[in-house]
Amino acid sequence: xxxxxxxxxxxxxxxxxxxxxxxxxxxxxxxxxxxxxxxxxxxxxxxxxxxxxxxxxxxxxxxxxxxxxxxxxxxxxxxxxxxxxxxxxxxxxxxxxxxxxxxxxxxxxxxxxxxxxxxxxxxxxxx
Numbered sequence: 001x002x003x004x005x006x007x008x009x010x011x012x013x014x015x016x017x018x019x020x021x022x023x024x025x026x027x028x029x030x031x032x033x034x035x036x037x038x039x040x041x042x043x044x045x046x047x048x049x050x051x052x053x054x055x056x057x058x059x060x061x062x063x064x065x066x067x068x069x070x071x072x073x074x075x076x077x078x079x080x081x082x083x084x085x086x087x088x089x090x091x092x093x094x095x096x097x098x099x100x101x102x103x104x105x106x107x108x109x110x111x112x113x114x115x116x117x118x119x120x121x122x123x124x125x126x127x
Contacts, residue, residue: 007099009044013037027126036086043067053099056091061105077110084108103108 017029020030043064050060061084068080084107094100118126 004121007053009041009053009056012094012099013041013090015097016090019093033086033090037085037090039083040064040087053094054101056094056100058103058105061091065072065108077108079086081107081110 013119017030017033033078044056047067048055048060048063050056064087065080065084068075068083084105088105088107091100091105095102
């Protein structure tokens with residue numbers, strides 16, 4: 001059995017991508033994972049000095065969300081959730097393979113903005 005306790009994020013991610021390619025995932029899906037990983041990995045290296053899979057924990061996700069909100073205050077919850085979905089898929093793969101200690105990754109709550117209905121005049125025009 002190989003020791004994967006200090007596996008570099010890039011190597012673990014390459015294994016993740018290979019598994020997705022083996023499952024015949026679309027090229028757009030692979031690109032989606034690669035782009036989101038690059039953003040997350042840049043954050044981990046630049047702000048947390050994290051390079052190995054065994055260093056990633058729940059606090060990293062929380063800090064990444066807060067950092068992203070601070071850096072891009074107008075980013076919607078939906079956009080952040082889009083990023084988190086890719087990271088979550090990758091990290092759950094790492095957890096399954098034993099590269100990272102298991103923890104739960106939650107998506108953000110999305111505030112629903114009520115839509116205004118048509119006025120009576122607008123409804124009459126439509127009819």
